[in-house]
Amino acid sequence: MWLLVGAIVPVVMWLGLLLVPWHPWSTREHLEADPPACVGLDDVTVLIPARNEADVIGTTLRALQAQGNGLQVIVIDDQSADSTASVASSYPGVRVISGAPLPEGWAGKLWALEQGRLQVRTPLTLLLDADIELRPGMLATLLLHKQREQRQFVSIMADLRRTSFWDRLLLPAFVYYFKLLYPFALSNSPSRWVAAGAGGCILVDTAMLDRIGGFGRLRDALIDDCALARQVKRAGGRTWIGLSRDVVSLRPYGSFASIHGMVARSAFTQLGYSTTVLLLVTVLFLWAYGVPLVLLGAPQLWPWAWLALGAMMLGYLPMLRYYRMPLWWALLLPLGAGLYLGMTWSSALRYWRGVRSQWKGRVYRADA
Numbered sequence: 001m002w003l004l005v006g007a008i009v010p011v012v013m014w015l016g017l018l019l020v021p022w023h024p025w026s027t028r029e030h031l032e033a034d035p036p037a038c039v040g041l042d043d044v045t046v047l048i049p050a051r052n053e054a055d056v057i058g059t060t061l062r063a064l065q066a067q068g069n070g071l072q073v074i075v076i077d078d079q080s081a082d083s084t085a086s087v088a089s090s091y092p093g094v095r096v097i098s099g100a101p102l103p104e105g106w107a108g109k110l111w112a113l114e115q116g117r118l119q120v121r122t123p124l125t126l127l128l129d130a131d132i133e134l135r136p137g138m139l140a141t142l143l144l145h146k147q148r149e150q151r152q153f154v155s156i157m158a159d160l161r162r163t164s165f166w167d168r169l170l171l172p173a174f175v176y177y178f179k180l181l182y183p184f185a186l187s188n189s190p191s192r193w194v195a196a197g198a199g200g201c202i203l204v205d206t207a208m209l210d211r212i213g214g215f216g217r218l219r220d221a222l223i224d225d226c227a228l229a230r231q232v233k234r235a236g237g238r239t240w241i242g243l244s245r246d247v248v249s250l251r252p253y254g255s256f257a258s259i260h261g262m263v264a265r266s267a268f269t270q271l272g273y274s275t276t277v278l279l280l281v282t283v284l285f286l287w288a289y290g291v292p293l294v295l296l297g298a299p300q301l302w303p304w305a306w307l308a309l310g311a312m313m314l315g316y317l318p319m320l321r322y323y324r325m326p327l328w329w330a331l332l333l334p335l336g337a338g339l340y341l342g343m344t345w346s347s348a349l350r351y352w353r354g355v356r357s358q359w360k361g362r363v364y365r366a367d368a
Helices: 002-019 057-065 084-089 108-117 138-149 165-181 206-211 214-218 224-234 256-264 275-295 299-322 327-352
Strands: 044-050 072-077 094-098 124-128 132-134 153-159 201-205 239-249 355-359 362-365
Touching: 002 275, 002 299, 044 057, 044 084, 044 108, 057 072, 057 084, 057 132, 072 084, 072 108, 084 094, 108 214, 124 138, 124 206, 138 153, 138 201, 138 239, 153 224, 165 256, 165 299, 165 327, 201 206, 201 224, 206 214, 214 224, 224 239, 256 327, 275 299, 275 327, 299 327, 327 355
Parallel strands: 044 072, 044 124, 072 094, 153 239
Antiparallel strands: 124 201, 132 239, 153 201, 355 362
16 A cells, blocks of 8 residues: 555656646747847946856857947956956957955855946846857847846856766756756746746846845855846846757866766755755655656556656656757656755765855855
């Protein structure tokens, strides 16, 4: 009896995920470059926080110059130890600000953005990571979408590079889990219960940034994109988040270690540093992914096992299809889930050892 109940639970979980009305597995919220005949960019200032990004920032700046005329670009060199500043300053029309030392209580990216925000004089601000390439026409498409949807905040989840087995196994799943955690349909609704942002590419009203008090309101946030979206919603603004294949991350991962570093720096933060939530997530993952596999060893429960596995993989297929990957990668979803659970525990262990996060040579202490 109890074995049957244990078999039914993952079936209910996966079928329930497929049937909830907001469809968190769907890729319907997406925006691809569809450039109009003419759109002025004079109203936009791009802020690019950059720390040791000499190898990619040139590509980012060339892509911005291809978007059109009138765009203002400010690069905030965040105490780089490489040639980031000189590379950026070699591009015509790019203004480079030497970032001040990081004050106590600030996250590095947010401190850089705050210094740049004080220099913005245009109605719109584009927050762009130094490793993000916008394909031709993407900024114009963003502007028109923002105007059409009447949003004060529009963000795009970048297309992460997939050049290795580990990239293909884990990076589409990273986007998939983000969408499960922050369903885009709910985030794009007026509800303030869910607010999601993708920090690599955010177009926001400059007046809205002023209204919320700039980046000082979220100065120590490590998941700064969602924190900013939350502040915009609290201030009465409307947000929108979607996917795009024309907003491309240039950062190479390639290895499990590099992906682990990216995930572990904020996974436990995502859980609010709660051991209870971590244990609940662990039980949830083991039940959802592990139990159906275990049940394959019990022939009398095969129908339930295959139904759970089928529903599990069916929900992942839209993500694979969107990123133009072979659908058989869905068979490896349980493996990816197990690795993500392990990376979350790794993030928690770091925190318990006193490291809240570490990135780009900076360590944020858990007791800070």
